[in-house]
Amino acid sequence: MGVVESRGPSVRAEREVPAAERSQLASYDPRAYDPIAVTVDVVAFTIRDRSGALGADGPLGRHALHVLLVRRGEMPYAGRWSLPGGFVRAHTAADGTRHEEDLPQAAVRELAEETGLAASDATATATVPHDLGRVHLEQLGTYGTPGRDPRMRVVSVAYLAFAPDLPDPTAGGDARAAAWVPVDAAAVIDPPELAFDHTRILADGLERARAKLEYTPLATAFAGERFTITELREVYEAVWGRPLHPGNFHRKVLSVPGFVEDTGATTAHGGARGGRRARLYRAGTAGLLHPALLRPTRERDA
Amino acid sequence: MGVVESRGPSVRAEREVPAAERSQLASYDPRAYDPIAVTVDVVAFTIRDRSGALGADGPLGRHALHVLLVRRGEMPYAGRWSLPGGFVRAHTAADGTRHEEDLPQAAVRELAEETGLAASDATATATVPHDLGRVHLEQLGTYGTPGRDPRMRVVSVAYLAFAPDLPDPTAGGDARAAAWVPVDAAAVIDPPELAFDHTRILADGLERARAKLEYTPLATAFAGERFTITELREVYEAVWGRPLHPGNFHRKVLSVPGFVEDTGATTAHGGARGGRRARLYRAGTAGLLHPALLRPTRERDA
DNA sequence: CCAATAGTGTCTCTCAGACAATATAGT
DNA sequence: ACTATATTGTCTGAGAGACACTATTGG
Numbered sequence: 175m176g177v178v179e180s181r182g183p184s185v186r187a188e189r190e191v192p193a194a195e196r197s198q199l200a201s202y203d204p205r206a207y208d209p210i211a212v213t214v215d216v217v218a219f220t221i222r223d224r225s226g227a228l229g230a231d232g233p234l235g236r237h238a239l240h241v242l243l244v245r246r247g248e249m250p251y252a253g254r255w256s257l258p259g260g261f262v263r264a265h266t267a268a269d270g271t272r273h274e275e276d277l278p279q280a281a282v283r284e285l286a287e288e289t290g291l292a293a294s295d296a297t298a299t300a301t302v303p304h305d306l307g308r309v310h311l312e313q314l315g316t317y318g319t320p321g322r323d324p325r326m327r328v329v330s331v332a333y334l335a336f337a338p339d340l341p342d343p344t345a346g347g348d349a350r351a352a353a354w355v356p357v358d359a360a361a362v363i364d365p366p367e368l369a370f371d372h373t374r375i376l377a378d379g380l381e382r383a384r385a386k387l388e389y390t391p392l393a394t395a396f397a398g399e400r401f402t403i404t405e406l407r408e409v410y411e412a413v414w415g416r417p418l419h420p421g422n423f424h425r426k427v428l429s430v431p432g433f434v435e436d437t438g439a440t441t442a443h444g445g446a447r448g449g450r451r452a453r454l455y456r457a458g459t460a461g462l463l464h465p466a467l468l469r470p471t472r473e474r475d476a
Numbered sequence: 477m478g479v480v481e482s483r484g485p486s487v488r489a490e491r492e493v494p495a496a497e498r499s500q501l502a503s504y505d506p507r508a509y510d511p512i513a514v515t516v517d518v519v520a521f522t523i524r525d526r527s528g529a530l531g532a533d534g535p536l537g538r539h540a541l542h543v544l545l546v547r548r549g550e551m552p553y554a555g556r557w558s559l560p561g562g563f564v565r566a567h568t569a570a571d572g573t574r575h576e577e578d579l580p581q582a583a584v585r586e587l588a589e590e591t592g593l594a595a596s597d598a599t600a601t602a603t604v605p606h607d608l609g610r611v612h613l614e615q616l617g618t619y620g621t622p623g624r625d626p627r628m629r630v631v632s633v634a635y636l637a638f639a640p641d642l643p644d645p646t647a648g649g650d651a652r653a654a655a656w657v658p659v660d661a662a663a664v665i666d667p668p669e670l671a672f673d674h675t676r677i678l679a680d681g682l683e684r685a686r687a688k689l690e691y692t693p694l695a696t697a698f699a700g701e702r703f704t705i706t707e708l709r710e711v712y713e714a715v716w717g718r719p720l721h722p723g724n725f726h727r728k729v730l731s732v733p734g735f736v737e738d739t740g741a742t743t744a745h746g747g748a749r750g751g752r753r754a755r756l757y758r759a760g761t762a763g764l765l766h767p768a769l770l771r772p773t774r775e776r777d778a
Numbered sequence: 779c780c781a782a783t784a785g786t787g788t789c790t791c792t793c794a795g796a797c798a799a800t801a802t803a804g805t
Numbered sequence: 806a807c808t809a810t811a812t813t814g815t816c817t818g819a820g821a822g823a824c825a826c827t828a829t830t831g832g
Contacts, residue, residue: 207567212512212620212631264622264629265509274622274629316618316633318514320566320576327566327576329514329631331618404811422795424812429793448804449810465793706784724822726785731820745831751783752829767820 210318211328214280215259215372217314217379218242218335221396221412222354237408239383239415240354241376242343243368244288247350250324251369257376258288258352259330278311281333289352290344310336310395314379322371332375334382336395358415387413389466391433394457400437402452403427414469426467432460512620513630516582517561517674519616519681520544520637523698523714524656539710541685541717542656543678544645545670546590549652552626553671559678560590560654561632580613583635591654592646612638612697616681624673634677636684638697660717689715691768693735696759702739704754705729716771728769734762 224238243255262280265273275283311333318329343352357380368376386392393409394401407423427433434455441451526540545557564582567575577585613635620631645654659682670678688694695711696703709725729735736757743754 207563207565209511210514210564210566212514261509262512262620262631263509264512272622276622277618277620277631313617315615316579318564318579318633320574320578329564329579329633331620331631402811419795419797420810421797421812421814425814426794428812444803445810446804447810448802448808450802450812452811468794470795704784721822721824722783723785723787723824727787728821730785746829747783747831749782750780750829750831752785754784770821772822 208327211323211326212262213259213328213330214262214277214284215257215317215330215332215375216242216281216285216335217257217332217376218285218337219357219379219383219396219413220337220340220354221409222339224356237412238356239380239412241357241379242285242289243353243355244345245351245353246369253350254367254369255355256369257332257372258284260284260288262331277313277331278333281311281331281335282309285335288343288345308338308395310392314375314382317371317375319371330370330375332379334379336383336392338396338398384413384469388468389463391457391460391463394434397457400439400454400456402441402454403434404452406434406455410467416470418470430460430463430465430467432458433463434458510629513625513628514564515561515630515632516564516579516586517559517619517632517634517677518544518583518587518637519559519634519678520587520639521659521681521685521698521715522639522642522656523711524641526658539714540658541682541714543659543681544587544591545655545657547653547655548671555652556669556671557657558671559634559674560586562586562590564633579615579633580635583613583633583637584611587637590645610640610697612694616677616684619673619677621673632672632677634681636681638685638694640698640700686715686771690770691765693759693762693765696736699759702741702756702758704743704756705736706754708736708757712769718772720772732762732765732767732769734760735765736760 218241220240220242221237222240223236242258244258246252246254246256260280262277263273263275267273314332314334316329316331318327320327322328322330340354342354345352357376367373383392387410393406393413396409396413397405403424404420406427407418407420410423411417435458437454437456439454441454444451520543522542522544523539524542525538544560546560548554548556548558562582564579565575565577569575616634616636618631618633620629622629624630624632642656644656659678685694689712695708695715698711698715699707705726706722708729709720709722712725713719737760739756739758741756743756746753
């Protein structure tokens with residue numbers, strides 16, 4: 175039985191409409207209207223060592239969540255930081271050949287173009303997360319409020335990208351510079367001056383990432399091919415912005431079926447200042463975590 | 477402290493780019509490319525009595541989840557069922573006045589236009605759910621694969637709408653007919669012949685709705701202003717497609733802070749064939765459910 | 779009174795979190 | 806030895822699900 179019962183009495187309330195009524199608005203030509211530009215913006219997250227004088231030894235250790243930002247070289251918002259992004263390309267060549275980019279493709283291209291970060295290409299459907307090399311990409315949401323771009327009407331499809339420690343970016347495209355910038359727990363409290371509505375997009379992306387760590391094995395996308403339980407915990411701590419209990423986390427992760435697989439190997443050395451060698455794991459096959467790893471102390475409802 | 481440490485050493489890896497490198501691709505004119513049309517599609521769900529010969533007395537009682545579909549009157553896919561939707565309007569009038577529609581606005585307009593269902597207007601941000609009268613609207617996702625519309629490149633922003641038992645729709649716009657069609661658990665298994673990629677959009681919307689019932693008070697959007705715990709349970713049963721334990725559900729709902737509020741009143745009569753009168757509740761103020769109402773027996777992982 | 783529906787009590791099992799204890803490695 | 810890190814054990818309380826029981830109401 176299909177989703178739609180299109181036969182017999184199960185479809186009720188269907189009412190044919192007289193042709194007269196049908197004629198108005200029946201044909202709509204989008205070219206009679208102003209064009210709407212379609213862009214993609216990318217919220218790319220990675221975990222890397224906290225650097226610089228600030229918080230180098232914060233309560234959460236050396237690891238911090240970083241987001242990829244570019245400094246805009248063009249108007250509007252020239253000189254401001256923004257998320258990497260740009261127009262989706264679709265054009266017909268002189269010989270009539272169509273050249274059309276899928277949305278995730280455009281996201282990957284912008285990422286590569288504006289930062290010099292390499293990535294394979296994408297072919298999956300818009301809402302299905304997929305891997306590009308070691309990069310996990312998924313759609314975040316679409317932002318199309320009139321006026322969000324002073325130049326014209328722009329509808330922007332935002333993507334989330336998660337990757338293990340990536341190299342420093344190389345600016346390109348119309349970005350004057352690109353950098354991994356640490357994301358703080360204060361992200362939503364005291365927003366920086368990002369271009370357009372990118373402060374909100376970043377906040378939405380951060381919340382999405384935090385939520386997905388709870389019920390998907392997404393955290394393994396931030397870790398290397400093989401990782402220790404402690405490294406996995408550091409991913410959670412960096413994204414959630416709070417320390418977790420090492421013992422309970424360890425037991426919990428191993429108790430979730432399909433989350434991680436034991437490789438049998440261990441790290442070559444113990445900790446720098448002493449300590450046991452840690453077992454190495456790889457990502458398991460589970461698509462969802464059962465039971466989920468819920469964020470601690472969520473006493474903040476409404 | 478802001479999300480971006482834009483001062484001093486905390487932003488590392490920033491590298492200025494020589495002007496020569498910067499010039500290429502620096503300015504991008506979207507009008508040099510083929511236009512991309514932007515549309516909205518709406519997945520509107522409601523709970524209503526199952527009708528017709530099929531499944532009138534199924535294992536889940538009389539109530540079933542229904543989705544609003546329209547029968548297309550125009551090419552392409554003329555005569556096929558599809559989700560209500562259409563182009564986002566943006567144009568400059570002769571006197572230079574800009575007339576631009578926000579995305580949620582366009583969704584509401586399409587809903588009203590193609591079905592005759594009334595609704596207030598929308599002003600919130602793209603990704604923030606908001607109410608329009610008794611209708612709850614939220615963004616589902618964006619579908620822009622090249623070729624999904626044979627006429628031209630179309631990027632469609634899909635919205636989810638939830639409403640309590642709505643009246644039968646009246647076709648309008650370029651829809652030849654409109655109807656509430658029952659959504660079966662088989663939705664994803666044996667998809668019907670919906671136009672475009674609407675079968676997938678519907679499946680995505682269904683899964684989103686099922687998931688949101690777990691951790692948000694969304695179910696109250698399907699119920700009337702005042703409702704009994706049994707009615708609320710019937711919403712969950714209809715959306716999840718499986719029966720729930722009445723006693724445990726009752727206790728659970730009342731134990732979640734802010735989910736429902738007692739009105740003090742009860743139903744005027746007991747059940748048709750006897751039974752106690754039920755207390756009447758209204759929606760509470762909680763935005764999230766703690767603890768969540770998890771779907772039963774989710775033994776279906778990967 | 780009998781059947782049907784609303785609402786409550788009880789028991790068991792799982793799981794999160796606090797805390798403690800053991801195992802192993804570096805210095 | 807002494808310290809640091811990994812890993813495992815124990816206990817307690819919250820909550821889900823099974824099941825039984827009480828409270829009302831219509832016929």
